[in-house]
Amino acid sequence: MVNLSLHLTQACLRAPNLGRRSASRTVRTICSASTYPKSDIVFPYSRIHQPVMLDEVIAHLAPQPGKVYLDGTFGEGGYTKRILDEADCRVFAIDQDPCAIDKAHMLAQAYPDRLEVKWHEFGKLGALSRTFDGIVLDIGLSSGQLASDRGFSFKTDSPLDMRMSSTSTHGSLRRLIPADVVLNQFSAEKLAGIFRQYGQERFARPIANEIDKRRAKAPFATTHQLVDAVLAAVPKRYAREATIHPATRVFQSLRIYVNDELGQLQSGLASAANALNPGGRLVVVSFHSLEDSMIKKHFRALAQEAALSEELPDTDGSNGTVFRILTKRAARPTSTEVDQNPRCRSAKLRALERVTSIR
Numbered sequence: 440m441v442n443l444s445l446h447l448t449q450a451c452l453r454a455p456n457l458g459r460r461s462a463s464r465t466v467r468t469i470c471s472a473s474t475y476p477k478s479d480i481v482f483p484y485s486r487i488h489q490p491v492m493l494d495e496v497i498a499h500l501a502p503q504p505g506k507v508y509l510d511g512t513f514g515e516g517g518y519t520k521r522i523l524d525e526a527d528c529r530v531f532a533i534d535q536d537p538c539a540i541d542k543a544h545m546l547a548q549a550y551p552d553r554l555e556v557k558w559h560e561f562g563k564l565g566a567l568s569r570t571f572d573g574i575v576l577d578i579g580l581s582s583g584q585l586a587s588d589r590g591f592s593f594k595t596d597s598p599l600d601m602r603m604s605s606t607s608t609h610g611s612l613r614r615l616i617p618a619d620v621v622l623n624q625f626s627a628e629k630l631a632g633i634f635r636q637y638g639q640e641r642f643a644r645p646i647a648n649e650i651d652k653r654r655a656k657a658p659f660a661t662t663h664q665l666v667d668a669v670l671a672a673v674p675k676r677y678a679r680e681a682t683i684h685p686a687t688r689v690f691q692s693l694r695i696y697v698n699d700e701l702g703q704l705q706s707g708l709a710s711a712a713n714a715l716n717p718g719g720r721l722v723v724v725s726f727h728s729l730e731d732s733m734i735k736k737h738f739r740a741l742a743q744e745a746a747l748s749e750e751l752p753d754t755d756g757s758n759g760t761v762f763r764i765l766t767k768r769a770a771r772p773t774s775t776e777v778d779q780n781p782r783c784r785s786a787k788l789r790a791l792e793r794v795t796s797i798r
């Protein structure tokens with residue numbers, strides 16, 4: 440039944456011209472449709488995503504009773520559930536994917552009055568106009584999204600979409616361009632730039648040229664058409680010897696581009712620091728070197744700014760708001776976790792605390 444509910448939500452995702460409010464109403468209606476036996480729609484729902492570095496996230500966030508935490512990337516709720524189980528606190532959960540929001544509403548039924556859910560993107564965290572005692576961001580894709588038929592995986596043949604949310608149903612959220620439009624309409628030069636910049640793809644230009652050649656005959660519509668083009672462009676010997684599938688980087692770079700993941704991270708980091716209460720912590724788990732270096736630089740700049748302001752007179756009345764980096768080096772998953780969940784192998788965790796110094 441839960442799968443049916445998600446399937447229907449995906450159908451609603453594709454429904455054209457729905458305003459965001461009516462779409463979120465549709466999500467709720469589907470979740471609470473009277474045709475579903477209640478026991479089938481409340482938590483536990485099926486979860487295939489294994490939360491990454493869960494113990495480390497919780498250790499850094501250190502949930503306390505009476506406090507309120509923001510899970511900026513609810514996904515399948517692994518972090519949210521553990522935060523709620525750790526202390527008698529409250530969680531505000533957001534995600535840009537309405538399928539994740541479906542699940543969040545189900546989990547909320549198991550934690551009455553303790554879990555608030557909003558369909559929202561973390562790049563617009565400031566628009567929430569709230570502050571939190573801790574914020575966690577787990578950047579990237581959930582296993583549920585990867586296994587869906589939305590074009591994220593090169594393993595299954597599905598429409599080339601890759602949007603984590605949807606243009607038509609998110610009136611006030613970003614308008615995302617689906618991957619097939621990018622592939623069919625962007626110049627070969629621009630495509631090569633995307634593959635190079637976001638995927639560090641060695642054969643970016645030959646792959647873009649192959650796409651250009653093929654789309655002149657028929658537009659790209661499915662993931663396997665893209666896989667075929669990549670395999671045709673990459674030298675055979677390289678494809679045989681590569682430790683990852685030759686299409687991995689192309690798929691990753693397209694997904695990052697389609698969802699403007701780096702833009703979201705940049706604006707999300709800027710507003711997250713401002714949304715922290717004194718003593719509050721920001722914990723970020725990322726999977727891509729470009730993301731990690733952005734997080735590292737941002738944390739350092741905040742800590743440095745704070746160190747400077749400590750030495751200056753308190754002219755702005757901030758009373759010396761200080762950010763302290765809690766992870767000098769990024770924390771990594773243990774070898775046991777990597778053995779159990781190979782998808783977490785590139786994860787890096789960084790944490791920051793907002794402390795207010797008494798002058």
Ligand SMILES: C[S@@+](CC[C@H](N)C(=O)[O-])C[C@H]1O[C@@H](n2cnc3c(N)ncnc32)[C@H](O)[C@@H]1O
Nearest residue numbers: 490512514515516517518534535536560561577
């Ligand atoms: C790796 S999953 C999170 C998994 C989660 N920590 C758990 O334990 O189940 C990442 C989630 O972040 C969401 N996401 C990615 N970018 C986002 C953004 N800019 N705003 C809100 N949610 C976003 C995705 O839709 C996805 O559901």
